[in-house]
Amino acid sequence: MGGSMHENELTHSILLSRLSCSVFSMHLIQMDSVQRWMEDLKFMTDCECMCILQSKPISIEEDAQSEFSLSSQHSDCVNLQLLLKRAWIISTELTRIVQKLEKNRWQRVHSMTVRVNCHVRSMISEYNTFTKNSWEEMKQYETMLVEKCSELTTVTERCIQIEDEQILKSMKSCINDTLTTVAQYFGQLIELALTHEIKNLVKEIDSSDNLYSAESATSNLFSLTQEGSHLCRIIAKVRGIVALFKICRQDCFRGLYPQTLRTLASICCVEEGIQQLEKVDGILCLTDILTDTTHSQATHAEAAAVVAQITSPHLTFTQHLGSFLENMEEIVTALLKLCQEATSGEVFLLASAALANITFFDAMACEMLLQLDAVKILIAACCDKQKVDSPYSRDQVATILANMSVLDQCASEIIQGNGVEVLMEMLFEKSSSGNPAEVAACERVQQKIAVTLARLSRDPEVAHAAINLNCIPHLIKLCRSPTERNNSDSVLVACLAALRRLAVMTPAGLQESDIQQLVKPRLVDSFLLCTNMEESFV
Structure with a gap:
């Protein structure tokens, strides 16, 4: 009995671990509770209707479909938002099934597996309606996931008709295995779909030949970076960093530099992002932007934000990037100049944060700053309440000093x-x-x-x-x-x-x-x- 208990706990922990890895921390879901309820209402009611219709997916309403088709530039982002919402609901339901199973709440386990079955079918139906180009590997995982969900529903339905506790205990192990497999297939399916959609978005940025399409695609990509580090890793994996630096190297897109650099800073919160930045000579590009006096202060500030991100002492994977050390003197000089000329508290904060991180990054930076009269510049800035306007800015100055x-x-x-x-x-x-x-x-x-x-x-x-x-x-x-x-x-x-x-x-x-x-x-x-x-x- 002791071995059986340990095995069940291990299976539960594996399942929950897979769920936490496959569905990401989504800022999309972190909103006002009433607004969240309104957002989720359609998904929940669809599910209940589908239960009555024996899990037959309900097609997207015509008005919703036309609304989502208004602009091809937004379609990829809409697909991803819908996918993320469904993924969050399904992962939550799966986690709750595990919890109810531990307490032997068989009736609740069955009703919740029916709901998961409905949500999975609805998610697949919606996604295929929008994409219209489901490929072989995707279809394979869709089929396997639907089959496993049906198997889970059948097994749990059998359980509510059984009263013998010994038989239920033996079936519990089978349900655990099936749940683990469902979580595995679900995670792989979501990963495939997200990667596919993000790849399309990156391609759109890479092939953009006009300001409007590039701005729209970059804006959508930035929104995705706010959904958690996992999406940032996918963006880096599908060469999103390469596409964004391509924008930053074209004069015709100068107006997009601040937005593009802000997106780059977000992606560089993960190791894969910084590695890609190094591979495409991103630091040299950042140096060129920071030292080019024809750029706006907003552009310089966002470039400073990228520097602050890649040199953050809080990132355990940040290493001494060879190209950064080669360009450090130019970068430090440009950042100190930005501190001196900053016309707002936000610009000063970004520039000083980058300098503060660099002083941790390499000891030579302090000597450079001393030669550049940094003490005098920073002390003078502290006396300017419009420039150093918060404890956060004073924290950066205090760090440097x-x-x-x-x-x-x-x-x-x-x-x-x-x-x-x-x-x-x-x-x-x-x-x-x-x-x-x-x-x-x-x-x-x-x-x-x-x-x-x-x-x-x-x-x-x-x-x-x-x-x-x-x-x-x-x-x-x-x-x-x-x-x-x-x-x-x-x-x-x-x-x-x-x-x-x-x-x-x-x-x-x-x-x-x-x-x-x-x-x-x-x-x-x-x-x-x-x-x-x-x-x-x-």
């Missing part, structure tokens, strides 16, 4: 630009909205500025300037008051390190209790003391 502060020359640059005052202002960073994402950004700003102060305070001039601006009392407040640092441990550690560095210069402003609790003990002991200061209201 923290990474540059390991260089000895950075201290003198900070002093010359009155940068210590700006650093102190950023140390006081607070969220005005209370939005969790904004609060997290404020924490990162506080932490990175504390790290920057700790590193720069190697220079006595910086340390004394910070002390004269009441840096020590504020650091003590951040250490002792959990609410001031939003209970952030990372901010606490950084503030303790900065406080200890400044205390070496002068004990002024420090009470004996501060020295005994925050400065003299081991860092870990001071950390534990401060984390335990939080009041308990339980």
Whole structure:
């Protein structure tokens, strides 16, 4: 019995794993609940009607068909949206069948398998109506899936007529196997259909000879990139990156560069996208766009977004791209210029985010920035509230300065630009909205500025300037008051390190209790003391 239980659990886990792999996280489905219900109503009612008609698929209404046929440029996208909706419904139903099967709810298992059968037939009917060119491999999977769904319905129908628990237990294993096979065929069918439709869309971009068709196809492709990383992988696999860079290399499509670059940035959230970008000399193309002064600021900003994406330290697969290192000086120079000339907060955010990521990407970037007067430019930008207009932008600036502060020359640059005052202002960073994402950004700003102060305070001039601006009392407040640092441990550690560095210069402003609790003990002991200061209201 123990072995049987383990086998069932293993089968369930395999099935659920296949479902999660075959049906993707779709932003399409993440919408207002009432709107979602209205969107899904047609599919659900179709299914119920089909149950009455013994699973005979209902054809698409004429008005809906004519609506979907209004523009050939949108047909591929419409097909995909319908396919994704059906796929989401079917995968949800299959997952629920597994859950009901675990609880031996045989009546519910059967009724839900009937629904899945209906949805599968309807999905296949709809897809074939729109495409009108189902190929042999697709037909093969359609046939196998329909047969397995019918088999599942037959088996579950037999189960509701059986009362012997031992017989039902033996049949449960058969149902598990059939469910796993259904999930497998379903996943392969959806993968084939999605790949086929996306390939058509990419072909449309690749063969576009006018602005309208290229804009429409690129817009549709961008919409698909928002549906999850799996679709981005398919787009990369069918040479979507190649087609998009073809657009970016033609002057006649200059007006489409921002939209095309935004799509490229989305696809490059997956490893396959970055690999394709490297293969087609995409970094060289990005460099050309960033350094071409005839392009609009919007185009430069979207090119910066692509750079920020491919250099993101959060992507575990990001590597030192050879072509990026070859062009890094030109890219860094162009991005810093974009920061300096940015006419909006969004442009500055994209440019500074790319620079911040590059400082993690290669240590040479910090030295380049220092030679280009980056400290002066960034400090001046922080004083411009239209340019640096959010904690997110200040987070990027704080990142760049923290990474540059390991260089000895950075201290003198900070002093010359009155940068210590700006650093102190950023140390006081607070969220005005209370939005969790904004609060997290404020924490990162506080932490990175504390790290920057700790590193720069190697220079006595910086340390004394910070002390004269009441840096020590504020650091003590951040250490002792959990609410001031939003209970952030990372901010606490950084503030303790900065406080200890400044205390070496002068004990002024420090009470004996501060020295005994925050400065003299081991860092870990001071950390534990401060984390335990939080009041308990339980």
